[in-house]
Amino acid sequence: MTPTSLKNILKIHLKTFYPIEEIENFFYILMEHRLNLKRVDIALDPHFELTTDDESFFIKVLDKLKQEIPIQYIIGSTEFYGLPFYVNENVLIPRPETEELVQWLLESVDKNSKLNILDIGTGSGCIAISLAKNLPNAKVYALDVSTKALTTAQKNADLNKVNVHFLNENILTISNLPINFDIIVSNPPYVRELEKEEMKNNVLDNEPYLALFVDDKNPLIFYNRIASIAKEYLTKKGQLFFEINQYLGKETTELLKNKDFKNIELRKDIFGNDRMIKSLK
Known part of the structure; x- marks a missing residue:
């Protein structure tokens, strides 16, 4: 052959x-x-x-x-923001849209400043590790409810030679965070059950359900909780970044307005979909 x-x-x-x-x-x-x-x-x-x-x-x-097993799971690795990452069935495969979120965040900060950053729902650690790699003076924390995901994320931090402080917590029930943060970023579960038919079998049959889906009746449950946490733990004029459901841009914007966030900016991804949002405390 x-x-x-x-x-x-x-x-x-x-x-x-x-x-x-x-x-x-x-x-x-x-x-x-x-x-x-x-x-x-x-x-x-x-x-x-x-x-x-x-x-x-x-x-x-x-x-x-x-x-229809994703090729990234077959070979056990992928690339995100120019960096290598281990992936397996315990973590989502990083998407190009999430690279855009990381890029937006990096464009919004002084790369040499001493920042405290929290990534909520870190999965493979792709966001947190990319930020730690590109912000040498930042102290990066990453939170996830899945111990198996955090095991993979720690391997990825070691692979990319960065220090990330991992927290095994459920954001929906956590009572306090260890410190205040200048930036909180999250790509939480946001796919509604009704949107399953739009998804390919290789995603539905292989990627972790817990990291993808939310109930149709309460699709912004994670955004609501994270925004509330952010109001309490962001520093003055701290920034909150979300990756969002493309169909719920208006609703997510309204949620942030109702919690008194300022300078709310909704941005489209490379495919022209409402995909990320930034706001100030």
Whole structure:
């Protein structure tokens, strides 16, 4: 088997499951993960023979892709904001939209200032770790209810050589935080049950339900609670950042107005959806 024949095999067996462009992306992800080869390397030599061990690996991956298991879970890693992250079934796979939230936050602060930052619902730690990496003088805390998620997040902090203070707490029931914060950021669960039909099977069947979904009757439960916490624990003119449900931008804005947050700004993501919101205490 050669890289060229492998690509063709993937296309033939996966075309009923994924778009061709996504299958090609799988191919390059796998080649880099397994053989440490970039696109240019393959373009220069697309017909070398794969070893028996490599062939066996790719066939096993193909079987998992047919089961619509996300490729990030199959290889156990992904990239977020230019950094490597371990991922598994205990954490959500970081999305490009969340990178935009991190970028917005970094543009909103003095990168050399001594900031206390809290990431609520940290999951893999992608937000907290990216901030710690890019804000060398910040003290970053990250909170999650899942001990398994925090185990992964700690591995990611070690991988990226940053210090993050992890807290195993339920934000809906927590009574106090250890310190006051200049910035609180959160990408909490926000997908309503009624929106399930819009989601792909590889997400529904594999990613942690607890980190994705909220009850249709109370979809802003986490935003309401986090905003209340933020009113108490943000410093004067502290900033609150949220990733939000694209269909609930108006409702989330009203929630923040009702809690007397100022300078509320709703921003769209690269796909043109209302996706993030910033406000001041």
